[in-house]
Structures are given as structure tokens and as C-alpha cells.
Amino acid sequence: xxxxxxxxxxxxxxxxxxxxxxxxxxxxxxxxxxxxxxxxxxxxxxxxxxxxxxxxxxxxxxxxxxxxxxxxxxxxxxxxxxxxxxxxxxxxxxxxxxxxxxxxxxxxxxxxxxxxxxxxxxxxxxxxxxxxxxxxxx
Numbered sequence: 591x592x593x594x595x596x597x598x599x600x601x602x603x604x605x606x607x608x609x610x611x612x613x614x615x616x617x618x619x620x621x622x623x624x625x626x627x628x629x630x631x632x633x634x635x636x637x638x639x640x641x642x643x644x645x646x647x648x649x650x651x652x653x654x655x656x657x658x659x660x661x662x663x664x665x666x667x668x669x670x671x672x673x674x675x676x677x678x679x680x681x682x683x684x685x686x687x688x689x690x691x692x693x694x695x696x697x698x699x700x701x702x703x704x705x706x707x708x709x710x711x712x713x714x715x716x717x718x719x720x721x722x723x724x725x726x727x728x
Contacts, residue, residue, distance in 0.1 A: 596673040599643035600630025601680035602720040603655055605698065613724065615704040615717060616682065618650050619695040625709035626697075628716060630675055639676045650693045653685030659723035661716050679720045 603616040617626045631646040633639060640657060647655050658679035665674055687696050699707060701721060705714045 594671060596668065596671050597633045597639070598630055598673060598675040599633060599639040599646065599677070600628050600675055601643050601647050601655060601657065601678050602628050602661060602716050603647055603651060603653065603680050603682050604720060604724075605682040607698075607700075613701060613721070614698040615701055615720070616651055616653070617697050617699065617704055617707055618693045619697075620692060621694045622692070623709075626707045627709060628677070628713060629693075630677070640678060643676065643678055644680070647680060648685070650690075651682075651685065651696050652687040653682045655680035655682050659726075661719045661723070664712060664716075666712060677716055679723050 605614050606612070607614050616629070618629050619626055629647045629650040631642065631649070633642045644655060644657060647653060658681060661677040661679055663674060663676050665672070667673065689695065697707065701717050705717050708714055
């Protein structure tokens, strides 16, 4: 891996709808970039990627989660630097969102609506990967 590559991790956070038990996906809104994305963030020095992903979910959404299947790794350039983001499926357990400077809103949406809300089209295939992983664990 290129030494200049930014290392990050995140989760596609999901829950069962309290209304009909269907899958809902959590997206976060970052006012700095005015974008909608899956919760993710940079690894701290020496931090395990899965631990970082769980930490980022809690920091950005206020929710604890139970990690599940690994999802596809994303590679792209952000702010002129290559970036690698490792993702996992993660089921939300308990928690409450509190707005911050980093994330001012979250939404829980059905998969298709979540895909349409995501700012980066590259993030959409993570939803399909999540649904596939859930299908195999049912």
C-alpha cells in the first residue's frame, strides 16, 4: 500500500424498521462537504480498522453497533491523495444521535432511497453488498 494513502474505515449501518421490519440504512450528513455518506473516518495510528469503523459509527451517529460481514473496500482520490476505506456491515443496537460540527444530521432510509440520497455514486454498491450479506445470513 502506498505510504501516502489515507487509511480509513466505516460501516454500512442498518437496522430493522420499527414499523414493518424492513431494512433501513443510516446515512450521515457532513456540513463541511454538504454530502451524504456512510459513517467512516481515518484510522488513528496503530488502530485496528474494524475498531476504527465501530468508533466512527458511534462518533458520527451516536449508535452502538454489531459488526457483520466485511463489505467491498473502496479506493479513490480525496483532496489530491489516494484513500482506502475498509467497510463492514453493522447492525445498529442502541444509541441516540446528537448533532456535531462533523455530522449535523442522520437519516434512516430504505435501501433504494438511501442509494439515491448518497452523494457519491461509488458508495451505492455498498448497499447492494450489504443486502447480499444479509440475504446469506438469514
